[in-house]
Amino acid sequence: MRPVRRIAVIGAGTIGASWAAWFLSRGLEVVASDPSPGAPELIRRMVEGAWPILQQLGAAPGADPGRWSFEPDPVKAVAGCDAVQESAPERYEVKQPLLRAISAALPEDALILCSSSGLLVSRLSEGCTHPGRVVIGHPFNPPHLIPLVEVVGGGTASAEAVQAAVGFYRGIGKHPIVLNKEVPGHLANRLQAALWREAVHMVAEGVASVADVDAAIAQGPGLRWALMGPHATFHLAGGEGGYAHFMHHLMPAVTSWWESLGNPVLTPELQRALIEGVAQETDGRPIPALAAERDAALVRLLAAKAG
Numbered sequence: 001m002r003p004v005r006r007i008a009v010i011g012a013g014t015i016g017a018s019w020a021a022w023f024l025s026r027g028l029e030v031v032a033s034d035p036s037p038g039a040p041e042l043i044r045r046m047v048e049g050a051w052p053i054l055q056q057l058g059a060a061p062g063a064d065p066g067r068w069s070f071e072p073d074p075v076k077a078v079a080g081c082d083a084v085q086e087s088a089p090e091r092y093e094v095k096q097p098l099l100r101a102i103s104a105a106l107p108e109d110a111l112i113l114c115s116s117s118g119l120l121v122s123r124l125s126e127g128c129t130h131p132g133r134v135v136i137g138h139p140f141n142p143p144h145l146i147p148l149v150e151v152v153g154g155g156t157a158s159a160e161a162v163q164a165a166v167g168f169y170r171g172i173g174k175h176p177i178v179l180n181k182e183v184p185g186h187l188a189n190r191l192q193a194a195l196w197r198e199a200v201h202m203v204a205e206g207v208a209s210v211a212d213v214d215a216a217i218a219q220g221p222g223l224r225w226a227l228m229g230p231h232a233t234f235h236l237a238g239g240e241g242g243y244a245h246f247m248h249h250l251m252p253a254v255t256s257w258w259e260s261l262g263n264p265v266l267t268p269e270l271q272r273a274l275i276e277g278v279a280q281e282t283d284g285r286p287i288p289a290l291a292a293e294r295d296a297a298l299v300r301l302l303a304a305k306a307g
């Protein structure tokens with residue numbers, strides 16, 4: 001696969017614009033494409049707003065926040081690009097024709113990376129030209145701050161393309177992980193979905209308020225999860241006997257909890273209760289202010305982890 005110096009960001013909404021900011025900060029040239037007339041302004045705001053933070057995180061020498069252009073036609077946008085990061089809406093009927101069109105316009109050794117949160121790469125690449133270079137490269141919001149990228153080849157991408165995707169993301173300062181098989185929702189979103197299901201169930205059952213369910217994570221295990229995942233966390237919970245002792249000691253209790261985990265139905269009433277609960281928790285503060293606060297704290301957390 002060819003080295004990436006110029007990358008096309010196809011679909012420039014929340015995720016695409018944030019990807020564009022990160023790519024620029026790593027010294028790449030970006031060509032963005034989106035059917036929305038408001039897209040160039042969104043990218044400009046995202047790049048300008050994020051640039052001070054990106055410099056704080058260590059922009060590449062020569063990185064230029066103005067090194068991007070906009071071309072509404074995705075097929076024209078990919079011309080001369082070494083790779084694509086596709087971030088169009090999360091629907092097969094939107095992504096499949098888009099991927100078919102851009103893949104026909106790209107040389108065989110240009111990677112096509114899809115930001116999809118949970119679609120199967122084997123279906124996304126159906127009908128593409130050289131489908132073996134279509135790979136999931138799933139980021140976490142906001143991609144210009146969160147290091148994780150899930151790479152999935154799903155049996156249709158070549159081993160070379162999967163390795164090239166890993167090398168590309170690692171080279172631009174991300175933390176790629178590879179899924180050996182494709183599954184709906186990939187890995188991290190399935191973990192999030194499992195936790196969210198129980199978070200909803202606990203509110204539905206009246207066990208705790210929305211704010212207290214959130215505090216149960218953010219003031220508790222969430223602090224450890226920023227440092228190590230669920231397996232390593234329980235390895236340490238087993239004392240000197242580690243994970244083996246933890247399993248021996250606590251497995252009967254934990255597996256009995258598994259049996260009582262909930263499977264809530266998101267009725268309109270439950271949805272209203274959750275939405276009202278989160279509005280109370282956040283004092284009705286606007287989302288941009290909450291996101292800015294989260295992003296500033298994330299930068300401090302990343303710096304602490306790096307230290």
Ligand SMILES: NC(=O)c1ccc[n+]([C@@H]2O[C@H](COP(=O)([O-])OP(=O)(O)OC[C@H]3O[C@@H](n4cnc5c(N)ncnc54)[C@H](O)[C@@H]3O)[C@@H](O)[C@H]2O)c1
Nearest residue numbers: 011012013014015016036087088089090115116117139141
């Ligand atoms: N929002 C998240 O937290 C998040 C996180 C990781 C990955 N993703 C994934 O990223 C992708 C984009 O999600 P988003 O949250 O940025 O959505 P979004 O709605 O903010 O942005 C999607 C953009 O795609 C554009 N678009 C519509 N039709 C298009 C087409 N045919 N070709 C190209 N662009 C088109 C829209 O105008 C819009 O600007 C999805 O696959 C989603 O699953 C989202």
